Amino acid sequence: MAKPKRIIGLDIGTTKIACVIAELDSNGKSKVLGKAVTTPDGFRKGVVINLEKAVMSVAQCIENAEHEANVKAKNCALYVGICGEYIKHLNSVGNISVKNSSRGITDKDINEVIQQAQTIRLPTDEQIIHLFPNQFIVDGQKGIRNPVGMFGVRLEVEALLIIGTVTAIENIHRVLDHLQLKAESLVLQPQAISHVVAEPEEKDLGVAIVDIGGITNISIFKDGVLRFYKTLSLGGDNLTKDISIGLRTPYKKAEEIKKLYGAANINSV
Numbered sequence: 001m002a003k004p005k006r007i008i009g010l011d012i013g014t015t016k017i018a019c020v021i022a023e024l025d026s027n028g029k030s031k032v033l034g035k036a037v038t039t040p041d042g043f044r045k046g047v048v049i050n051l052e053k054a055v056m057s058v059a060q061c062i063e064n065a066e067h068e069a070n071v072k073a074k075n076c077a078l079y080v081g082i083c084g085e086y087i088k089h090l091n092s093v094g095n096i097s098v099k100n101s102s103r104g105i106t107d108k109d110i111n112e113v114i115q116q117a118q119t120i121r122l123p124t125d126e127q128i129i130h131l132f133p134n135q136f137i138v139d140g141q142k143g144i145r146n147p148v149g150m151f152g153v154r155l156e157v158e159a160l161l162i163i164g165t166v167t168a169i170e171n172i173h174r175v176l177d178h179l180q181l182k183a184e185s186l187v188l189q190p191q192a193i194s195h196v197v198a199e200p201e202e203k204d205l206g207v208a209i210v211d212i213g214g215i216t217n218i219s220i221f222k223d224g225v226l227r228f229y230k231t232l233s234l235g236g237d238n239l240t241k242d243i244s245i246g247l248r249t250p251y252k253k254a255e256e257i258k259k260l261y262g263a264a265n266i267n268s269v
Helices: 051-069 107-117 166-178 189-197 200-205 236-247 251-261
Strands: 005-012 017-024 030-038 077-082 087-097 126-138 141-144 154-165 183-188 207-212 216-222 225-232
Touching (some): 051 166, 077 189, 087 225, 154 166, 154 225, 183 189, 189 207, 200 216, 236 251
Antiparallel strands (some): 005 017, 087 154
8 A cells, every 4th residue: 555645735824824734645635634823924925024034933833733743844745835916927828830740639749838838038037836728729729628639730728827026936945945845836825725615617617716814815717727816915904904993992802803793795794
């Protein structure tokens, strides 16, 4: 029997840092071994502003999760969730001529057209984090999700590129370097959240996911893929501050009021 894979999910948010250590079995089912939450000292809206404090915050969160799980982070695959105003999206198109159309389109052809979609001119302070293929087009036929094996002379892809600021991304890696950790991947948080809060059929039909935390992330899915992503600087923290000012009550008490009496259902207002 294959040995279960252990992974760490690290979420660097605007109001907290969260860490979970889990074990994946051969069927992909996960079992949580340990978890922890700490304040994001050294970060502002997910961006490192004080490296020393940021390292200490992340280290404390991971150590707390390690203690609960009785597992060392260095023995796990690390995935870091990111979001924030330093991330945006761009639409891109790639197209190639299929080298051997009689053989059919291959994985190599798909990799080549995806690489071609990434050959765009970006400012020196930006880099591509993710690419999400929205659809493939074979000789003008649109709406193809997987063209492998199909006959075709010309292959195109319409893709959504997730772009991030180099400085913000590299400083996250710098924090991990200080802890002698290396991320397997940086994961766009709205993409990860969609697997939890939306059914596959909903993402096929079309669904908008609004994640209100310290900031607000808006993501739109259609035909099973991410079509739009936007971050707003306003979030739950602004609601708490408004309650604090309006009721002339301390911030901590305003946060309690928001959590106890806040309602997102219009029928209950």
